[in-house]
Amino acid sequence: MADLRVTYLGLKLENPIVVSSSSLTNSAEKVAQAAEAGAGAVVLKSLFEEEIQAEIDAGSRESYEHTEAADYIRSMETDAGLKRYKSLIRASKESVKIPVIASINAVDSDWWIQHVPALEAAGADALELNISLLPGSYTKKDNDVLAYFVNTVKAVRKAVSIPISVKIGQNFSSIPAIVDALKWAGADGVVLFNRFYQLDFDIDKLEVKSGAPFTRPQDISVPLRWISLLYGHAGVEIAASSGIHDGKGVIKALLAGAQVAQVCSTVYRNGLDQIGAMRNELSAWMDEKRFKTVSDFRGKLSRKSSKSPESYERLQYIKALVGRA
Numbered sequence: 394m395a396d397l398r399v400t401y402l403g404l405k406l407e408n409p410i411v412v413s414s415s416s417l418t419n420s421a422e423k424v425a426q427a428a429e430a431g432a433g434a435v436v437l438k439s440l441f442e443e444e445i446q447a448e449i450d451a452g453s454r455e456s457y458e459h460t461e462a463a464d465y466i467r468s469m470e471t472d473a474g475l476k477r478y479k480s481l482i483r484a485s486k487e488s489v490k491i492p493v494i495a496s497i498n499a500v501d502s503d504w505w506i507q508h509v510p511a512l513e514a515a516g517a518d519a520l521e522l523n524i525s526l527l528p529g530s531y532t533k534k535d536n537d538v539l540a541y542f543v544n545t546v547k548a549v550r551k552a553v554s555i556p557i558s559v560k561i562g563q564n565f566s567s568i569p570a571i572v573d574a575l576k577w578a579g580a581d582g583v584v585l586f587n588r589f590y591q592l593d594f595d596i597d598k599l600e601v602k603s604g605a606p607f608t609r610p611q612d613i614s615v616p617l618r619w620i621s622l623l624y625g626h627a628g629v630e631i632a633a634s635s636g637i638h639d640g641k642g643v644i645k646a647l648l649a650g651a652q653v654a655q656v657c658s659t660v661y662r663n664g665l666d667q668i669g670a671m672r673n674e675l676s677a678w679m680d681e682k683r684f685k686t687v688s689d690f691r692g693k694l695s696r697k698s699s700k701s702p703e704s705y706e707r708l709q710y711i712k713a714l715v716g717r718a
Contacts, residue, residue, distance in 0.1 A: 550579030624650025640674020
């Protein structure tokens with residue numbers, strides 16, 4: 394019988410399938426359902442600075458001429474938002490035995506520093522920093538963007554003692570460089586990759602609308618490339634995210650070198666039973682290949698383990714098809 398147990402961020406998981414931050418994990422009841430379905434861990438729905446700010450703005454609308462009143466409302470609304478999130482952490486921890494990872498999404502660096510200790514105090518096993526920064530300014534350079542990520546992680550690392558992972562997007566000049574910088578800043582892990590809000594246009598109404606919210610199985614190719622390149626060199630643990638829709642996707646992520654596979658879209662589409670199906674598919678594959686533990690094959694298809702490492706860096710189809718430019 395295959396042993397699916399793994400560790401991630403120093404936490405012990407019964408299997409490597411983690412339900413990622415989403416409305417699937419926005420209540421203790423849903424967290425308990427995910428655990429019952431067989432998840433190895435959950436990442437709670439992110440605490441968004443924007444959501445709390447919206448509440449503050451709504452409450453302050455009648456108080457703009459009264460600075461003290463506006464400041465009071467800001468403090469009250471922030472405390473209320475944090476109180477709700479701390480209650481979610483505590484209730485989730487009480488309802489399940491699997492690791493519960495808190496998630497926070499903020500833009501203001503001071504906001505991170507001030508409020509993350511409360512999440513640790515509430516009992517979160519680890520913290521996932523959902524740094525969603527869109528570098529849309531013509532004046533900010535690559536170094537400015539890198540500095541924001543690094544300084545944020547440094548500040549959070551000083552503020553908490555629990556493990557920290559950083560969920561990033563794929564739009565960097567160098568993925569290895571940003572991962573290395575995050576490691577030295579104090580991150581214990583990275584999540585590759587974040588799926589940001591997808592933009593689309595309604596050409597009939599002539600307005601902006603939301604694009605496809607879910608990933609597709611073929612989207613796994615991007616995290617597979619970078620995880621396989623980073624494995625054995627990054628110095629941090631890696632969680633795969635994007636395009637993992639079945640047991641095969643989990644297997645591929647582990648073969649590339651990931652510690653765990655985060656899932657979301659497939660659970661929305663197929664229900665919580667999909668978690669058990671993925672776990673069973675992983676277990677059956679391991680039995681077939683005679684792998685007793687996940688560590689027996691983790692990274693087996695990474696560049697580090699490959700006899701043709703150059704194949705991981707091919708960018709043109711012609712090279713892959715005929716072996717020459």
